Amino acid sequence: MKTVAIVGSQWGDEGKGKVIDYLATQADVVVRGQGGNNAGHTLVVNDKKYALHLIPSGVLNPNTINVIGNGIVFDPKGFLDEIEKLEKESIDVSNIKISDRAHIIFPYHKELDALAEEARGDNKIGTTKKGIGPCYMDKTERSGIRICDLMDEEVFHKKLKSQIEAKNNIVKNIYGKTNLFDFETIYNEYIEYAEKIRKYVDDTSVIVYNSIKEGKKVLFEGAQGTLLDLDLGTYPFVTSSHPISGGFAIGSGVGPNMIKDVVGIVKAYTTRVGEGPFVTELNDEIGEKIRVQGREFGTTTGRARRCGWFDSVIVRYASRVNGLTSISLMLLDVLTGFETIKICTAYKIGDKIIKDFPASLEILSKCEPVYEELNGWNEDISGIDKFEDLPENAKAYIEKIEEIVGVSVDMISVGPDRSQTIVRKNIF
Ligand code: GDP
């Protein structure tokens, strides 16, 4: 089996899009299985930048089938906007498949996302306001509307009518709003989308399963990251899906034994957008330097990302809960020009040493990082294509990460472009 899951190992934005795009040149199928257009995956090829949110990152490769799996929450408007942008760039979008089981995001999901955030006040999560949480809430509450429903006018009419009534009830009676959702407007808007997306809709579990059985190369593209996982992340400051490797079996509709390797995408430092504790966060000029050198501003919301040193408690945790078989270390070039670089090896509260990432945010917010300090490097590494040619201190940094995390770093990224990639061991 030639199947590889690509998962975010920190709080998202680790560079998953770049790795998928790089590997997709050899892959037959790329599958997204969770999340929605809260994701922002950036691909850079020959200085040209593409920002993808819902469309899988294999789309630049004309021979790759790009699957939006059943576990996705699908925003038709967001999807069609992305298609339009890609078509303007003469990218072939005919190889995209959308699961007929995926749930659909409606305007009321976005509104409820914003209203819930406002109501949380100081406890806000810092969501992307794309309606992700409310759409997954409808799914688990068993009142969601799926793509297969949208494909049938009669069924869609009935389900939407009932949902608009239910959501107007909430908006009016819980949030005290008078500006309600109009059934006809939303119905007509979505019926138009239905005709535009019909040609992409398929039973994608069959496509993925058959591809694997035929020995094709299949990549599972994670969105978000381990610490944003609904079960294993920094709850409640998480997203509403399962970005860990286990999420792929459910989200793409194949058995877990069909996923052979799991590659953890790891930033050479740590970032997060949104709220919640962050042990190695740097609220000083070093954090600012990382933010500027790494251009750490969100692809989806434009928000400045919070930055900090590499946290091996997090990456060891990611290795355990995802079953990592390999690491791709990203944005190593961003650490050029620091006199010393710190790696957090454990947490401590008073004299107590903590090595396993804690569940309780009250405990996490009391944790202090235990650092090991390594020498930095000043050489520009963005044009290097062999591990041996990296500065000695950069090699030592990578080897230290391998030693502490216990997983080999098989790919190293030294710049945003597809070509700025060092391969130590082939993934496929
Ligand atoms: P994703 O959500 O995991 O796909 O990551 P994002 O695309 O949101 O964020 C990663 C950012 O880092 C993007 O702007 C990429 O173009 C950029 N990037 C990826 N790899 C590298 C790298 O090795 N060096 C630098 N400088 N930028 C990189």
Ligand code: IMO
């Ligand atoms: P990619 O795939 C980083 C964060 C939001 C917020 C929390 C919940 O680009 O790595 P949501 O809108 O999902 O309900 O927000 O999750 N978040 C991300 N952070 N990268 C992402 O995706 C994210 N998608 C959601 O900032 O803290």
Ligand code: MG
């Ligand atoms: Mg991103």
